Amino acid sequence: MKLLGAVLAGGRATRFGSDKALAALDGRALIDHAITSLGAHCDTIVVVGRASASVTCIPDLPFSDLGPLGGIAGALAYAADHGFEAALTTACDTPCLPDAVIVALRAAAPAYAAEAPTVGLWPARFATPLLTHLLADQPRAIRRWAETIGATAVLPGVVLPNINTPNDLTDLLSSRT
Numbered sequence: 001m002k003l004l005g006a007v008l009a010g011g012r013a014t015r016f017g018s019d020k021a022l023a024a025l026d027g028r029a030l031i032d033h034a035i036t037s038l039g040a041h042c043d044t045i046v047v048v049g050r051a052s053a054s055v056t057c058i059p060d061l062p063f064s065d066l067g068p069l070g071g072i073a074g075a076l077a078y079a080a081d082h083g084f085e086a087a088l089t090t091a092c093d094t095p096c097l098p099d100a101v102i103v104a105l106r107a108a109a110p111a112y113a114a115e116a117p118t119v120g121l122w123p124a125r126f127a128t129p130l131l132t133h134l135l136a137d138q139p140r141a142i143r144r145w146a147e148t149i150g151a152t153a154v155l156p157g158v159v160l161p162n163i164n165t166p167n168d169l170t171d172l173l174s175s176r177t
Contacts, residue, residue, distance in 0.1 A: 004084040005042030006075035007034045008068050008118055009092040010049020010060045015164045021050065021092040023169055030163060033095035041102050042088055048074040050092075062135055068118045069130070069140045076127035084124055091118040093163040095172075104154040110146070114153035116160045117142035122151075
């Protein structure tokens with residue numbers, strides 16, 4: 001399967017108080033950790049909703065400020081336009097993806113991590129239906145949209161690291177020592 005990796009990075013980071021994509025974890029920016037987490041599993045990696053990164057950047061669709069679903073729409077449109085069968089998404093504030101998550105997503109696609117719906121494997125054929133959904137001003141919750149396409153929530157109870165506040169970053173750092 002030709003797979004696009006997409007890091008969703010278009011949020012405002014209001015709970016974090018600064019650009020959390022650039023917050024340091026083990027001497028590297030969170031966004032770089034997210035890019036690395038996709039690297040072994042994908043043919044190409046893009047960052048969605050951000051102007052600059054170490055890989056190609058693409059816009060949220062159909063426009064910015066739609067939350068993570070706009071990032072997924074941007075990833076799916078890019079995937080469809082560039083011959084990818086699907087997009088594997090993660091958020092810039094999810095610094096690692098265990099292999100078990102990737103295996104579960106591949107087995108159930110379309111699928112998303114039950115406790116972290118920004119982590120998902122979405123077939124490119126859903127690009128147009130998602131854009132239509134967003135342009136019709138439908139609910140922008142990933143789980144709600146995922147239900148409409150029959151996506152499966154995988155690994156309920158498995159919590160992935162997610163950095164929404166400076167305290168989340170501190171807690172992650174202290175849990176690793």
